Amino acid sequence: MFLAAIIGVAVTMLLILIRALLGPSAYDRILALNLFGTKTVLFVSVLGFLNGRPEFLDLGLVYALINFTGTIAVLKFMQYGDLGWDEASKDKPDV
Amino acid sequence: MRYLLGLIVGLAALWLLLSGHYSPLFYAFGTGSCLLTAWICWRMRIVDNETVPLHLLAHAPVYIAWLGWEIAKSNGDVARRILSPGRSISPTMTTRRVGPATDLGRTIYANSVTLTPGTVTVGLRDGLAEVHALTDANARDIEEGDMDRRVQAFERRGGVRDDHSHDGG
């Protein structure tokens, strides 16, 4: 049954990948990328149970963190063309 | 002070939960990293009722249960629309003046709207939320503002006035 769940997730990942390839806009691709990440978290978690090694959940957790940070970073980069400060506010502190 | 304490307790619980090793060495590592994190947060001056919403904790289960039920209902609805042949959607954009007065309350509202399939908050500024809805009916639900009232009640029961909130509502 874990296998059925994992196949379901894999099929979803395939569909998401098709959307990522089709686009058409960059935002469709980022949406697909973000979703692919959350599906990977599920995939890794179920895979851990399938193999009888629930320690895989730690990997899933880290993947969720990286996926969120990555999506926000890409969006920020697209919007501002920069991940840090712009020239005007360079001398102002961040917090 | 109680927010800092709450943060440390929360971090310690998280460490104990995720580490899974219970030996003096790991307790020492855990204590060290919790205190370091709490010190960095305190130094950044972000330890307050917004980042550590202790006052909402007791009332959260009621709201979460209601939100879960709403999400389940709209999941069924959107899933049906995806599978039904032909065009069964009527994309609508609408704005709503949000009820919750604090930034935290508004964020909870906007996130709840986005979490519910069928509606996405596209913008939130000066107490005005811009929402994209999959169908006309979904947009009408937002305009009627049931979720808005729920968040307001949740926020009121928490009882702490937010000192960050900007006027705009």
Place this chain on the structure above:
Amino acid sequence: MTALIDMASWVLLAGGAVFSVIGGIGILRMPDFYTRMHAASITDTAGMALMLAGLMLQAGLTLVTAKLVFIMVFLIITSPTATHALARAALHDGVRPQLDHDRRRHTEIEP
């Protein structure tokens, strides 16, 4: 009792898989970017929650369940944040939504 919990967990796992595939179909079928986001939120809420709940029933009252709860809470908090950031960025970048009705009171919220 064990058999009953096992059965419930299989049902939840299967339900999660079905909902995530439906979301995947929606992402391919929906006509424009904004409507695709709604399909995406199906896989992110129902698919994710049902599947993790199924795993929780398998694990029982252990640290594994606590980790699953933590993954679920984290995904529930981050996924709307990411969706909102994406939608806002797309709107600011001038991606026009295809709308049947437009009841916005102000034309556009300035960046």
